[in-house]
Amino acid sequence: MTTPLSDEHTSPNDQPVVRLRPKANARAIRHGFPWVYANELVTDRRTKKLAPGTLARLEDDARRPLGLVAVNSLSRIICRMLDRDPEAKLDEAWFAARLERALKLREQCFDEPFYRLVHAEADGLPGVIVDRFGDTCVLQPNAAWAENLLSSLVAALVSVTGCKTVIKNAGGRTRSLEGLDDVSDVLTGTAPAEPIAVHMNGAVYMADLLGGQKTGLFFDQRPNHAFAAGLAKNARVLDVFSHVGGFSLAALAAGAKTALAVDASTPALALASQGAEKMHMAGRFETRQGDAFEVLAALGEEGARFDMVICDPPAFAPAKPALEAGLRAYERIARLAAPLVAENGILGLCSCSHAADLPSFRAASVRGIGRAGRRPSIIHTGFAGPDHPQLPQLAESGYLKSLFFAL
Secondary structure, eight states: OOOOOOSOOBOTTSOBEEEBOTTSOHHHHHTTOOEEEGGGBOOOHHHHTSOTTEEEEEEOTTOOEEEEEEEOTTSSEEEEEEESSTTOOOSHHHHHHHHHHHHHHHHHHOSSSEEEEEEGGGGTOTTEEEEEETTEEEEEEOSHHHHHTHHHHHHHHHHHHOOSEEEEOOOOHHHHHTTOOOOOEEEESOOOSSOEEEEETTEEEEEOTTTSSTTSSOGGGHHHHHHHHTTOTTOEEEEESOTTTHHHHHHHHTTOSEEEEEESOHHHHHHHHHHHHHTTOGGGEEEEESOHHHHHHHHHHTTOOEEEEEEOOOOSOSSGGGHHHHHHHHHHHHHHHGGGEEEEEEEEEEEOOTTSOHHHHHHHHHHHHHHTTOOOEEEEEEOOOTTSOOOTTOGGGGOOEEEEEEO
């Protein structure tokens, strides 16, 4: 039996009030956990009628205030904590304060304005992603509250960063879970007429901000690209699930002998080739389009060998229900990739599945390598760069894992 709300369903400033069930973990919320799940909240008819993204005052079962939250009864995450002050006003100044804090960190870490500027909950903007490409920002408002307050968010983004163009990318899987559309748009300024050249780790990456995957480029692997590049001098490199050439172009910049990029996307491989051309390394760079599992198997049958093989697949386990199937897929990748590594070569395996924690991913990878008859030793464990900070209370914010093995 649920505990009914009193007639005081609004706060003194006419703000809706939502309340935790008695057995909900209010202590976790007080200690920084940013979400309330649907089974933890008293959901009477009035709560269910709140429009997705409505701002409300969250209280514990004893009616003590916990903070200001965004409510969406369509989502399993029914409340997202926005501010510990339940009276906070979410205007342009509120957004600007969070963006200024995020910008200061990035400017400490990077010399050029190419990075993830906002990493959702870890930067105090739940469900919001902003990747910066110089004067252009690509915004993913993946939560209903951010969609509702988009004008204030965009105005603050332009004011704080001085960017001239803001592109809304609505392709995120999370948007559908929040009941949002998938219509992308240019919110201010003019969209780039062609892919943007991004310089990282000595390489040049071509980012298609309108038609590419996600926001156009994956900034999170930057430190892992750098680690792999440091081992790549004079190496033959295979980069599987390469997207626009993440590991392969960094390896070429560091002196790799050759690099082969494999991806299912023909447009992504075309962008990778453009990057190699801008680096004047097209003669040492090749691409191969196709299903990664099939290409790995074919390369094995061809007797191909590489000094370094790196596999950076999409999330095989994006949520817990897919965990077991995802771990089997990671094991299979390792089993197919390990035979392609020359004696005393390097195998890099990556996972961006937050449902697969590091021990589980490592175990699956080691099983696959063992099934291939190879003996591995781990030489490096990598994570996302500092522009993808982790919220300690939220394991999902530390989604990226990269393991490097000597075989």
